[in-house]
Amino acid sequence: MSDLRDPAPYDALLLLSFGGPEGPDDVVPFLANVTRGRGIPEERLKEVGQHYFLFGGVSPINAQNRALLEALRKDFAGHGLDLPVYWGNRNWAPYLTDTLREMTADGHRRIAVLATSAYASYSGCRQYRENLAEALAALEAEGLDVPRVDKLRHYFNHPGFVRPMTDGVLASLADLPEDVRAGAHFAFTTHSIPTSAADASGPMEDHGDGGAYVAEHLDVARLIVEAVREETGIEHPWQLVYQSRSGAPHIPWLEPDICDHLETLHGEGVPAVVMAPIGFVSDHMEVLYDLDTEATAKAAELGLPVRRSATVGDDPRFAAAVRDLLLERAERERGRDVKPCALGSLGPSHDLCPVGCCPARAPKPAAAGADSPYA
Helix, strand or coil, X not given: CHHHHCCCCCCEXXXXXXXXXXXXXXXXXXXXXXXXXXXXXXXXXXXXXXXHHCCCCECCHHHHHHHHHHHHHHHHHHCCCCCXXXXXXXXXXXXXXXXXXXXXXXCCCEEEEEECCCCCCHHHHHHHHHHHHHHHHHHHHCCCCCCEEEECCCCCCCHHHHHHHHHHHHHHHHHCCHHHHCCCEEEEEEECCEHHHHXXXXXXXXXXXXXXXXXXXXXXXXXXXXXXXXXXXXXXXXXXXXXXXXXXXXXXXXXXXXHHHHHHHHHCCCCCEEEECCCCCCCCHHHHHHHHHHHHHHHHHHCXXXXXXXXXXXXXXXXXXXXXXXXXXXXXXXXXXXCCCCCCCCCCCCCCECCCCCCCCCCXXXXXXXXXXXX
């Protein structure tokens, strides 16, 4: 039994997230961090920040991460896992470099990393790895003994991620008026990204159009639809749709947009819709504004009943899944054979991102992969 609680060789876990503003004065500096290097003027950032100002300049993501941090610590302690858990962000305090500096000062030498992004893509995986490499380079420049970091595998199809989302869809379905419930359509949503980035996501030879990014979301959607069918006896029609597009109009991005999709469904006589944000771990601004505000207003305009299902957030089953992912990876790092836990048709993701996985336009060093300069 002791092996089931043995995190060796890891001596700490880092929760790595995007970050978000926590007040009106934070919004423009936060957006400047997100868009650094793109030359976007401050006036444009203020325009973009209007979504945040509608909510007092506060994104819910940091509060969600604090709740998840507490859930992880509670789960670890409750299962005899003696491992400290830290938290660092890419774009706002607590910043990743500061957290890694603190972890190094605390004596941690082998760190497992959980990113709050469940799927393969440049922005959802490799960019986090690039941020890790930048932070480690900064520590190295300060003369510190750089720790080794290993990013835990994608968890999109882990039961601890899928089952809370399934329960959320079931709860939203039950909350619809009874006369429209049976005919409800499921709109599974995720962040739109450029089609070129989607096509290049994951090991490219393994997937078709949309790459691993689209394939993984489709697999999760099918799992949820099937679980709902088993629970209710009804197989609801569904589609994977997109939200939160932010790129130039001339660059193709994944479609359809959720609001356009709602108009199409209404035109087809669909009686109700459950919007299920399967691409998001928690209720951050894209969920709060693009679904709860914009898409819900569009549905009201159409007279179309909608419900938005819950994200995973700090669900205890997700915290348990993180523990499972950590101990699974630790077993393999110790040279032992272990069967990864995964649902659906795609199987478990790789531990180590291969060279060229989810490439960027301008290549940068990336930690925690086969091409890491900090192996």
